[in-house]
Amino acid sequence: MTASSSPPTAVTEQARTLIEPELRAAVAGLDPHLGRAVGYHLGWCHPDGTPTPAPGTGGGKAIRPALTLLAATSVGATPHTALPGAAAVELVHNFTLIHDDMMDGDELRRRRPTVWKTFGAATAILAGDALHTLAFTALARHEGPHTPRATRTLSRAMTELVSGQTQDLAFVRRPWQGPAAVTIPEYRSMAAGKSGSLLGCAAELGAVLAGAPHRTTAAFGRAGRHFGLAFQCVDDIIGIWGDPRETGKPVLADIREGKKTLPVLAALAAPVPAAAELADLLTTPRPDEAALRRAAELVEEAGGRRFAERESRHHLERGLACLAEADTQGTARGPLIDLIDYLGRRTS
């Protein structure tokens, strides 16, 4: 992997530039304290509300809105047509980050203390709630003929998203082995909800707002869903082997927190001696740093990393196949491949 955590493509840069006024207009209507918490999370300001020097660089990678805009332009619409959808998916993404950071107890996000850590739990809940509502506001603000369908697409995806996050949290309490252990199919269902739904929605919304026929919007939805699943596999790999200087998280973070990620589940399921040793290590109470490192080695030795890499590639290929079906003129293919290439080689 190359060391790059900044957006790599012209497409994400363009998406970020286009949606920023929409996001700022949405956030401007909030109570000032809430507006500061949201602005801080989006990288626009410090906790006291003073603007940051380069507000454009702190607010995440704009992958989802880029996907929305690409889907729209590939079926012949202007990016402008899909702007409400692009803003909505970015708002939803940030809503889930704020709530998830709090539920997971994560203290750092984009190299800065998280919202709950900075402003307290109540403000984090309300800031997330505000962004959640603003997503629907952004979608409804510029009413067009396809707004109702777009609203249905968004709300359906969000129900799936919340259910996926619920499953993910429930996994933490389940054992590593035995009949109650998390299976790989269960993992896939969780990842489809947690990561597939919003990327699927992002792509689908672009086509919906462009007025594409159902067959096309559904194919974009499937493509985005596969990209989301690929994204989650890469996330799982980074969560174990990512460089803390890049990820901004502690080394071996996911193993430390006992997360049921794909590399670990796949390693445990492998019929090799490393799997048994790994199971023992994972069930040791309060493992030290050396034990965590050994666990990561065993995951690799048992083929868990390879399994996740293969699964990621599989979803990228399936996603591109769905895309070929949807994007018949092939205009989105080039920039999308750049975006996907980035998803595959990102390190944080």
Add this chain to the structure above:
Amino acid sequence: MTASSSPPTAVTEQARTLIEPELRAAVAGLDPHLGRAVGYHLGWCHPDGTPTPAPGTGGGKAIRPALTLLAATSVGATPHTALPGAAAVELVHNFTLIHDDMMDGDELRRRRPTVWKTFGAATAILAGDALHTLAFTALARHEGPHTPRATRTLSRAMTELVSGQTQDLAFVRRPWQGPAAVTIPEYRSMAAGKSGSLLGCAAELGAVLAGAPHRTTAAFGRAGRHFGLAFQCVDDIIGIWGDPRETGKPVLADIREGKKTLPVLAALAAPVPAAAELADLLTTPRPDEAALRRAAELVEEAGGRRFAERESRHHLERGLACLAEADTQGTARGPLIDLIDYLGRRTS
């Protein structure tokens, strides 16, 4: 006040019966664990998911959906037309209860342990998030010509609602006296967001979905907003003088928690000796039961309770005046007066 916490009017009963299938359909799509938490909150089931004997009685008073349906029928539409709006406002109301209980640390709701207390903080956050999204799902599910306008009405109200709740929480940290003390105008702005916005939205949505002209929908919105403000005044009175057997909350709950409610703010602002004594008591660290009782007496003596009762009556009258403007045929007036009468005399 009479001792009654059950719905008093045929209108709320009808609203509850009509929206229940909508709510059940919405909740059915959730992850089973989340569905249990939501079903528990709505009074449908026990924490383990087994149905409660009388599921219709545990889920709150259905005041907001009743207002939505009344607004629709008063402009000549069927209740069915406004059903998506009625379900949406009830879902929003329950979303805010689940998140608010958690932020306020409240352990009881409708005489049962709250969702965060029963299922933990993470599930409470996700259950609230799920109901938040399902409100938009319910509104978008039966698409009609007025769905986009209804969605805008709902999302605007929810932004206000979240901002009002933020102000309310910020008030807790502010002093009782001095230049940083909460003023009555600030209280009113908070109450408009926290309570006025959703009742205003409930009434407005009914008229919007019925296709009423802007002048009418706006008048319904204003009427509902006044009813919400009246509701908040009564809530504040119950929060101090309510019977714990009725409210299900500890005696003198709001004084115990240092809430900046209208009776207390009005008492502190009164130019009487009781106000000074009250200020001393409120700034005493860890007051005992006797001190809390004395504080409540002083609020009454300084005219705080009278002030809140007057403010409540004022908003009820203003609300009825707006209603007379909106409901030109007067069909909603009778049932609405029943509903409002209930709001005024309720005890929990």
